[in-house]
Amino acid sequence: MDVTVVGAGPVGLVLAAELALSGAAVQVLERRADPDEAMKAQSINVPTAEALDRRGLLPAAEQVQRELLERVGSFAGAADDRPPGAGRPAPERRFTGHFAGMVLSPDLVDWSDPDLAAHAAVDGARMVPQPQLEALLADHIARLGVPVRRGVEVTALEDTGDGVRVDTTAGTVRTGWLVGCDGGHSTVRRLAGIDFPGTDPELTGYQAVVDIADPEKLAGGWTWSTRGAYRYGPQPGRVATLEFDGPPAGLPHARLRSRGGTPMAPVTLEEVQTSLRRISGADVTLTALRAAPTRWTDNTRQAAAYRSGRVLLAGDAAHVHPPFGGQGLNLGVGDAMNLGWKLGAVVAGWAPEGLLDTYDAERRPLGAWVLDWTRAQIGVLRGDAKSAALREVVADLLSTRDGTTYAVKKISGVTQRIDLPGDHPLVGRFVPDVWLRDGSRLVDHGHDGGFLLLDRTPDGAFARLAAAWAGRVSSVSDDHATPTGVLVRPDGVVAWASDTTDIAAITGLEAALHRWTGAQTSSPAHEPVS
Structure with missing residues (x-):
């Protein structure tokens, strides 16, 4: 196998799917004989829902939410009787979440806030509990032909420099790369000797x-x-x-x-x-x-490194914290989306191993933020008098429109950003809802897991440039508007964007293509920019 993923939770399943889409030979090892039905996260955030959307799984997630709302509505005496496909949920049906047990009122949220309004297409797929998400993802990787070997536990590993030897209860596995998605007690992390500092x-x-x-x-x-x-x-x-x-x-x-x-x-x-x-x-x-x-x-901890040679970590294996708001599930899926295409590119040979260094660099700050976000809730939740007084102050702030909107934006993940080169405000952010003239959205054209380029130039200049990376970059043409061009990585992060069509825009796109998509696969369809 090119890659062996240890752990068949959502993180391991997403990672395996992304690797399969990149062409890697991948398998999943899971020590449990059956899927885990334990109570875990009850919802997903916007980046996770959009990850499903980018792979064509949004309708299935929306169906899960409709069924959940029917059960919750019946319990609360307020069933949602809108027919399937009735459009975006009404404000009272939108997911807001809670901070330290203080439920955020949807009536106080400014839903017209640009960050929220730009990511509204997945509003109907946020209330997806973890067991249903795992079932959805298991079907997804089965369609991709990824084997999941259950009842197999890792007992030892050795990084040989050109691969990893993995001893398991079912025999020895030889693999090019090993990724531990095996939870907070990660055997892979322990055997790789990666420290796990944090707070008790x-x-x-x-x-x-x-x-x-x-x-x-x-x-x-x-x-x-x-x-x-x-x-x-x-x-x-x-x-x-x-x-x-x-x-x-x-x-x-x-x-x-x-x-x-x-x-x-x-x-x-x-x-x-x-x-x-x-x-x-x-x-x-x-x-x-x-x-x-x-x-x-x-318990709140973050791995000292997300990579040691040919062994990598993702999800709870890389970070643990209190489970408020299902942040751990979402953080882990983000890890898997970020790592999946990068490791796939290294396996395919069109990217150097150095690309993997950007995985730790990009995901570690987001992990540290989530750890502190959950630590803050513990500080508010405790039963001492000081925490109770702080809880009253926070509750007062969350009773305001600005306070609730701020918290919902943070919990939803719409403000997440990676530090990437470029001055455009979209660079480093997850691509927003971009509707095209034919009624589709930009993400509808990216189900195969490659790079997406939106070209709104009058003469197709951006698409002609990207043609030199055919097979890795798919170009989508649209009527002229702003932004005039957007390059989206397979994990949904905007690598380049422009509101112009001038030489500076062409030069910036060319630099981003070289940085992220490797060497050209064919001769350029334009004269090189000097």
């Missing part, structure tokens, strides 16, 4: 879907007490608890799920009930578990 846990949380004999004893939404906080809803039977008295005794300091490393003891119904009773003060009775519950802490 102080809190314990649980998530579960349960049958409740006496649900009237619980308040809806988030509720605080001196012992912690709990949430009931919005789905029927969904409960979450957060205890302020430290991590569970005797459990390793990590995001406490059975994800790589030593399997943790399963969370029991009694454990969830005890936590819920302790925090709520109500003698509530839980009668059954409807989904595999999870146990977690606020």
Whole structure:
């Protein structure tokens, strides 16, 4: 195999798909015999939804959201009865999320904000829980012919310089590259000797879907007490608890799920009930578990390096933090999209190994920001008097239009930016919704995973230049408008953009093509710019 991916969660599946689209021979190893049905992230952010959109998976994600809204609406007494395809969700149906348990009101969001308005095409595909996302992605890689070998655990590895020897419970694997997407307890990270510095846990949380004999004893939404906080809803039977008295005794300091490393003891119904009773003060009775519950802490760490030779890390293997807002899932998918095309280019031979250095350089700052964003929520959530006072201040700020809009933009991911060369405001950002004269969007033309070039010049000058990179860059022509040209990397990041058609624009595009798409595949269709 060119690449072996360890871990069949969303991050590993996305990475394997991107590698397959680049032409690499890739396989996935997963120590679990069956897909993980544990309670995890309940939503995805805009960059993740747009990643699905770029690969033609938006309709499937929208169907997941419609089904979820039907269940939640029924539970809340406000079912969404709009027919499928009825258009963008109404404001009250748009996903906003929460900050430290303080739900952000969609009525306070300025939906006309340019950052939000520019990424509205995926509004109907944000409420996608992780199990459904994994099922969707599993179908995707099956169509691409990527094998997933379940029940196989990595036990040792050796970077031989020209590849990696991997010992597993099913025998030895020889692979060109190895990527650990195997969670916070990452075996790959440990065997590669990559340090994992950060801050130790102080809190314990649980998530579960349960049958409740006496649900009237619980308040809806988030509720605080001196012992912690709990949430009931919005789905029927969904409960979450957060205890302020430290991590569970005797459990390793990590995001406490059975994800790589030593399997943790399963969370029991009694454990969830005890936590819920302790925090709520109500003698509530839980009668059954409807989904595999999870146990977690606020352990927060980031790998000292995302790459060591021919071994790389992505997702929770590279960073762990409290799971508020599903930020870990989204951060990991972003890692996979960024790494996938770059590693694929190195395997294909049209990019040098040095391209992989940009993976750590581009993703590490975003990872550090997410760690601090979740740390801040822990500071607001704790049960001491100082945190309670801070929570009141933050709640007051989040009751304003500006405050709510700011938080929603951060949570949604629409403000994410990578530091890339270029002065245009789109450079380094995820490409916005760009509608074309034929009614399609620019991303509709990029399902094969290559580079996309939008050419709005009167004479097709940008497309003629990009023809020298045929097979890697697909050009899409459109009526003249601004921006006049946009070059989009396979991960959705804008590598170059211009509002003009002059020599400076041509020179900038040529530099971006050389920087990101390697050597020309054919002779240029224009005279070189001097």
